[in-house]
Amino acid sequence: NAGVTQTPKFRVLKTGQSMTLLCAQDMNHEYMYWYRQDPGMGLRLIHYSVGEGTTAKGEVPDGYNVSRLKKQNFLLGLESAAPSQTSVYFCASSYSNRVRVDGYTFGSGTRLTVV
Amino acid sequence: AQSVSQHNHHVILSEAASLELGCNYSYGGTVNLFWYVQYPGQHLQLLLKYFSGDPLVKGIKGFEAEFIKSKFSFNLRKPSVQWSDTAEYFCAGILTGGGNKLTFGTGTQLKVEL
Secondary structure, three states, X not given: OOOEEEEOOEEEEOOOOOEEEEEEEOOOOOEEEEEEEEOOOEEXXXXXXXXXXXXXXXXXXXXXXXXXXXXOEEEEEEOOXXXXXXXXXXXXXXXXXXXXXXXXXXXXXXXXXXX | OOOEEOOOOEEEXXXXXXXXXXXXXXXXXXXXEXXXXXXXXXXXXXXXXXXXXXXXXXXXXXXXXXXXXXXXXXXXXXXXXXXXXXXXXXXXXXEOOOOOOOEEOOXXXXXXXX
């Protein structure tokens, strides 16, 4: 059971380039989330999804887009990367009826540097 | 907006010292509270959680936390820390009006020295 898998683990982008981060979970979780982690700021929610085909904005959505075409996958896109998007990105997932009891399961993170 | 706050940003302890990390949440009614740990270079792992019932909850690796509703607090404790407890600790909560999304505190970096 792999849990939550994020690819890639590391990436360096030039300003203005685009890329997609992939999150895959094999636990049949309904909810999926993308967070960014920055020093001294904790984890901030970028976008989330409560089911296949649905997405919603979180706390810091600007500059990012997401898609959830399949229940098990949640993609995070950067259309035109900026240095301010240098961060560690974490994907997480949860059951819809268990999130208050169990919290989330996290992926191992993607360290993105934009130069 | 509902929030979770951690006031200790960096803590340095010697092995065998006792640990208490503060966590407060803004009032809003029902809350579900969690502590996560992130070891260097790794993802967040659940340490313990409070859902309901006994306000003193015990987690993995000897950690415990006490939910004190009157103080809006959920402090993390461990009687005797080990070098392997060096990590970043995040308090998080699902707060009233926040849907089913976790709101995280800013984290506390704990360093345990030999």
